[in-house]
Amino acid sequence: MSYTHLLVAVDLTEECDPVIKRAMAIAGPNGAKVSLVHIVEPMAMAFGGDVPMDLSQLQQQQFDQAKERMAHLFAKYPDIKQGASHLVYGQPRQEIHHFAKEKQCDLIVVGSHGRHGLALLLGSTANDVLHGAPCDVLAVSLQKKAE
Ligand code: AMP
Numbered sequence: 001m002s003y004t005h006l007l008v009a010v011d012l013t014e015e016c017d018p019v020i021k022r023a024m025a026i027a028g029p030n031g032a033k034v035s036l037v038h039i040v041e042p043m044a045m046a047f048g049g050d051v052p053m054d055l056s057q058l059q060q061q062q063f064d065q066a067k068e069r070m071a072h073l074f075a076k077y078p079d080i081k082q083g084a085s086h087l088v089y090g091q092p093r094q095e096i097h098h099f100a101k102e103k104q105c106d107l108i109v110v111g112s113h114g115r116h117g118l119a120l121l122l123g124s125t126a127n128d129v130l131h132g133a134p135c136d137v138l139a140v141s142l143q144k145k146a147e
Pocket of ligand 1 (some may be wrong): 010015016019028037040041109110112113125140
């Protein structure tokens with residue numbers, strides 16, 4: 001059984017390259033569709049709720065920057081069609097699951113840092129996405145290889 005629609009969760013850093021490349025290698029031979037999703041987390045959420053200032057302008061800048069970076073990715077990977085991108089505000093796990101269900105994706109591809117020690121306590125997006133996922137999830141290892 002091969003996959004038909006892959007959803008790649010991109011954090012829009014240089015680390016998305018190996019994640020996108022792996023997804024395209026899986027999709028390519030089967031002619032599967034590849035969609036990208038990036039979630040802009042509301043700033044108030046990052047600051048833990050109550051923030052005594054107006055963050056709307058900063059939030060808009062953050063969104064515009066994400067839009068620009070997404071456009072760069074499409075220029076870099078022309079095999080991914082423009083229409084197949086999704087840029088939303090919210091919480092990554094929730095939005096990735098929502099989009100995967102809505103678009104009937106059968107594989108979610110995320111990067112994974114394989115955290116250990118204290119960093120584990122902070123959790124990881126890959127771990128978060130895995131729980132309750134509506135389809136298969138592939139965690140692409142982003143660990144640096146020892147020289
Ligand atoms: P992290 O656990 O935050 O270091 O992220 C690991 C992976 O989760 C990244 O390589 C992306 O695949 C995905 N990811 C993290 N943040 C986001 C985001 N805001 N939107 C979409 N995917 C994300």
